[in-house]
Amino acid sequence: MSQQPRIAIDAMGGDEGVRVMIAGAALARHRHDGLRFTLFGDEAQIAVALENHPNLRAASDVVHAPNVVAATDKPSQAMRKSKDTSMGLAIQAVKAGKAGAAVSAGNTGALMAMAKLALRTMPGIDRPALAALLPTLGDNDVIMLDLGANTESDARNLVQFAVMGAAYARSVLDLERPRVRLLNIGTEDMKGTDEIRDAAAMLRAATSLPMQFDGFIEGDKISTGETDVVVTEGFAGNIALKTAEGTARFVTDVLRNAFTSSIRSKIGFLISKPAMHLLKHHLDPNNHNGAVFLGLNGVVVKSHGSANEKGVANAVHVAARLLEEDITRRIGEDLANIGALASNGNGTRGSNGAALPKEQPVK
Template identity: 75%
Template sequence: MSLPRIAVDAMGGDEGVRVMVEGAALARRRHDKFKFLLVGDQAQIEKALEAHPNMREASEILHCEDVIAGDEKPSKALRRAKTTSMGLAVQAVKEGKAGAAVSAGNTGALMAISKLALRTMPGLDRPALAALLPTLGENDVIMLDLGANRECDTRNLVQFAIMGAAYSRTVTGRERPRVRLLNIGTEETKGTEDIRDAANQLRAATGLALDFEGFVEADKINRGDVDVVVTDGFSGNIALKAIEGAARFVTDLLRNAFTSSLRSKVGFLVSRPATELLRHHLDPNNHNGAVFLGLNGVVVKSHGSANAKGVANAVEVAARLLEDDITNRIASDLGVLDQANFNPVPGIAQAGE
């Protein structure tokens, strides 16, 4: 199956062109059908391509020297969208010159540019940022929103559940993903009014391709008992940072313990297979590639510090979403929700009001 090419913001991320091109090349070695539009400084990209001959016939370069800084405000980035590598990569998706865009640049700027260029899907109030997190189970867990929307009402949370389930079916193959709302407890009386109302709406809705299983607390996100965790962007971002920090704490603690004495070093050699498995499981590069769900086009956000393996994973996420036609899948699921006569709770302001 041939895929639309993927626009790569070659200038984004901490390492810039070298790692972005190397990551795309690694993805192409795994899947030789991938084709790319590399957006950025042509001289730097051509130099990076010298080390990856497999990319030559699969790539076109769109020259652009202007880059959005990591600390640049989204409002300023929007004004420079038509002259920056990030903006032109997203614009390529809008114009049909690429099927998806991948960037490791400024998250807020990428979200603002993508929303303005691609617009939110019809019938959807707001897009959401979703990512895969490791679990103790067979499948990763999808969590959204992770920062695109600081405050969310009932309708937003229900729509996020629909989008998250569609994404989960794409990446896990599970026909009816297990969906839960992040809350401070599992009892039906816990949480804010919006969370409780969203739970009631999801329990009452019929015909949706998901199994709503109530609430989940933050310490159970990675147990493997849930496929999609839904929350507002403020809580989701805090939970994500806490999970990432805990993972780094564990790995640093083990490193310090195994290097504290000669006996510890011997113990490390004995337990090395287990510690290597742990390191692999906690490596964020193996789960890299957050997705802006709900836009009229596919945009994937790579972590700014991702290495080539992480960038390759982000590219593969974009390709998988294109293969599964995630935009139409979400639209179809939202249509089922409308047929179920979902109505927002009276008195709650909707996006844009």
């Protein structure tokens, strides 16, 4: 990898805090020797953790942050004390151009609120969306958004999410024309809410965008590998994500109990051990860690709070890759195309025949 911009790390976030965040950054540094970091948090704790990672210490600056955003803090509480928290200072480093991206495993709501206030949304984006990679049975993972940043979204928001998700897929999955679908309760054109059907009409008309819109997809098909990007509003997206995570834990727990229930089962486990290791690797959330707030004037990556050092390293890798691929520029170019389509009045009619919203003023 070529010389990378500096990445700001909220060293205090996550269930285990400094130890795992520093170990994860160190692992990422071993993978990508050009990476440099600014570590925000309790200076004394960070210094102790860095003693075990001289390679990371040589590539890092440490900025003391006297406060931490707690997992129980409401976004409004976190924002009031953001100026001296590890999370707030990491985001401010991105805003000031002192870091190319910020990575945190802390409070998701607080991170979203701070990032949106500090970095603002891109021109042409009404609301940022939280996107993540999920495992599939196909050759590639699937990108899904929004996963909880917005509980309600109109047709225009869904189209913007599709544009951002496709740009993300081109960056991290190396796909020239990602296959995009809208999550719905059925695949027929008449199914779903007005917002979903209107968004589908706009995406079908936007043939100049570097994506392939394939209509609707139901929840049970998300992991089949039939699509590259699944678009939905945050309420349904977060439920779908948590359901998938719970199902993965259920399957592994059932198999573990089954293989330890008797001597014959234990022998069966020994025979099938390679397949079980493959299953465990496929379902391990650490291998897909690193959700991204797309649509901001800067890169912010959310690591899962329970991620181990491998998961944190993957989140750092996502941040580095998005900087390398200049994701903000890609999204901006695609939004310009969809804006031109709306200005020409092509394909901008909703399901009731009314014109869909024009571009909003730049924020």
